[in-house]
Amino acid sequence: MKKLFVIGIGTGNPQHITMQGISALNQTDVVFIPTKGEEKAGLADIRMQICDRYISRAYELVEYPISPRNEATADYTQRVLDWHDLIAESYAQMFARAAADATGALLVWGDPGLYDSTLRILAAVREKAGLDFEIKVIPGITAVQALTAAFGIPLNTIGNPVTITTGRQLARGWPEGADSVVVMLDGRKSYESLDADLHIYWAAYVGMEEELLIQGRLADVRNEISKTRDSARSRHGWIMDIYLLRKAR
Ligand SMILES: C[S@@+](CC[C@H](N)C(=O)[O-])C[C@H]1O[C@@H](n2cnc3c(N)ncnc32)[C@H](O)[C@@H]1O
Structure with missing residues (x-):
């Protein structure tokens, strides 16, 4: 994968996505959608609806499960960091399976910069897994x-x-x-x-x-x-x- 769009999709209304987000989706070859684990089915549906409604080119949809947090870890920060490591590993494997010249997209709830760790996790994926893809963030409407x-x-x-x-x-x-x-x-x-x-x-x-x-x-x-x-x-x-x-x- 050569490029990854991290697109803020707003808070559950398909009309929240910006024109810039729609344009990014239409340059995307593969959209990664979380469908299991912590992610509720309803939230995956909204991401699918956005793809159906706004993408007017052929694209691949890759569904992936989000690993649950290990609630047995007592310290909150450590629990979250461990969880991010797990997600980073699964992202690294998923991205490595995409074609070398592909453009991918992750659809992030609200805006990727507010109470969301996708960007932190992606920095770890690039650093630890040695994957050198470009990241382009598209802002979204926050809650x-x-x-x-x-x-x-x-x-x-x-x-x-x-x-x-x-x-x-x-x-x-x-x-x-x-x-x-x-x-x-x-x-x-x-x-x-x-x-x-x-x-x-x-x-x-x-x-x-x-x-x-x-x-x-x-x-x-x-x-x-x-x-x-x-x-x-x-x-x-x-x-x-x-x-x-x-x-x-
Ligand atoms: C992990 S944070 C993600 C925030 C998101 N990145 C944003 O920009 O709004 C999840 C929290 O955002 C808030 N939130 C997100 N979508 C919401 C919605 N449709 N209605 C109410 N609160 C929402 C809730 O407080 C929820 O616990």
């Missing part, structure tokens, strides 16, 4: 943008910074000095134990047909969010949610 657009709100307050963090980090306490905090990857519902006066803008499946939106003073809506989250998760078998917390003036 953060889809969230603020869904509510029709700006991300920041006037002249102030924004913190983007994870549920795991938020559970350790409110980021010092922050007034707008976006929380991703929060399977533990960290919002449940925060300051009651915060304003929350919560979205699940944002941009998708299943989209759910709830906003209000945290004390007033947190139970509703948790109930909605639990029932949506059991209905669909998976959930992706994100929220913005804003300090009351």
